Amino acid sequence: MNPSKAKQNESLDFIRKIITEDVKNNKYNRQIMTRFPPEPNGYLHIGHAKSIYLNFGVAEEFNGICNLRYDDTDPEKESMEYVESIQEDVRWLGFDWEDRLYFASDYFEQLYKFAVELIKAGKAYICDLSVEEIKEQRGTSDKPGIESPFRNRSVEENLDLFERMRKGEFKDGSRVLRAKIDMSSPNMLIRDPIMYRIKRVPHYRTGDEWVIYPSYDYTHGQSDAIEGITHSLCSLEFETHRPLYNWYRDQLLSLNMLKYCPEQIEFSRLNLTYTVMSKRRLLELVKKRIVSGWDDPRMPTLSGLRRRGFPPAAIRSFLDKVGISKRENYIDLSLLESCVREELDKKCNRVMAVLRPLKVIIQNYPEGKIEELEAPNHPKDSSMGSRKIPFSRTLYIEQDDFLEDPPRKFYRLSPGREVRLRYAYYIKCVGLVKDETGEIKEVHVTYDPETKGGFAPDGRKVKATLHWVAADQAVRAEARLYDRLFLKENPLEDADFLKTINPQSLDVVTCLGEPSLAGASPGSRYQFERLGYFCVDSVDSSPENLVFNRTITLRDTWSRIKKS
């Protein structure tokens, strides 16, 4: 084990404990090898990140290697677009498969040969029942299945039919190849499962070379064995598949068709509150245009989270906190959000921007004068430097920061009240201008020139500090204020999960930012003081039309909603 990376034994999760033992006993007599095996039928989501982090993480810690392998056996749903997005996402999370990029579809010939050997050994047969009939005759958990009338076909006939299936002599769905295992097994998956189907659908990689396609279970395990995977780590729903995984593997081992003997170990999936995680449902959101695409910043996809501004380090630190176990549970979305805040707090420059501007005129500040004030980029890290921000007679503050008739405990600006403008001066409200509808158009203030930098030499205190921007120098930008996509902790509780969509998950405003934001490059992240973390959108932003995505607010506003 890599001592620099390996954690103390007692803090290891159960999978790392197993591997530690296997290494100690030299169980495999070779390097530890894992794989991340996505099906390219959608974009990766944060659940997949758990599997990526585990598989690549374990390989690294035990001086092993991890392959990236596409389990691409279902031509109807798979595409090159998905293949490419998956690679981008794995790299973004910080992992590297080097030259070990594999496709199950590259093993089709090999898998066919294995199947022929299983037929020869009397372990598989061609069944002419329809898929519906097979399902019906499979029985139930308390009723054994019925053996197929084709179960005892001769090896010769099976070989002949299988070859002709491959050649395309039979109609789609007219025949299948089934493993001959046990129709009365308590495990339904063992009841002569289907290994091959006839399906005339072109595959995104093999084109129309094949008209028969191997099943997921059959393909997955043999792909592991072909590559020499030692530990095949997968989520808990595959636990009942393990006997089948072992059956195929052990038959082929005893026929000397395999060199390696991988072992499957299951762990619990990541489930997050306020989130749906299955690719099928995410595709539904995309297709119904409820979101703008797989990379919509409200999606739990890695491309969505990246676009939203989540740093990969925050996702890794979240996954560290979640850990690995066999317990199924829901993780609170706010844990992920707090990891994002923690990471962004360290890394982001502070800037000032106003989302809903209210004009402020400083009556005693000279017309045309501009002062350059110094502002640190980070309150806790002086190595991040500082910048100049212009100050002038006309400014904007946040509408929320002013109330004409403030309730008790509202300490921000109101008539007669003095507050601090961040890095600038104290100002005091001396008047208002309203339009004919009664809406406040301007707030008139005076400033105290003695309070430059935001501190009064006479020690006079104010109760609030506001962010602001100088009107003429401000940079105009679009700000997309994202919030959780679902209103319910478990969106799937409703028969129709689309009914639990948060209608306010996106609010678009025109914001005004300090001049240092001009030309901000896509992907760059900032803390807008008092408002949250924002990131320049990587798709729609340009130097002329800046677009900021709100990554996250500064505080968890949902916890307050829940309590009240």
Ligand code: ATP
């Ligand atoms: P979904 O069910 O969300 O559509 P999937 O399991 O069909 O996803 P695959 O492409 O088959 O997606 O998954 C690749 C790997 O990622 C598998 O090994 C699977 O176990 C793992 N995985 C998928 N979802 C999660 C999750 N929520 N938590 C942990 N691992 C996951």
Ligand code: MG
């Ligand atoms: Mg799946």
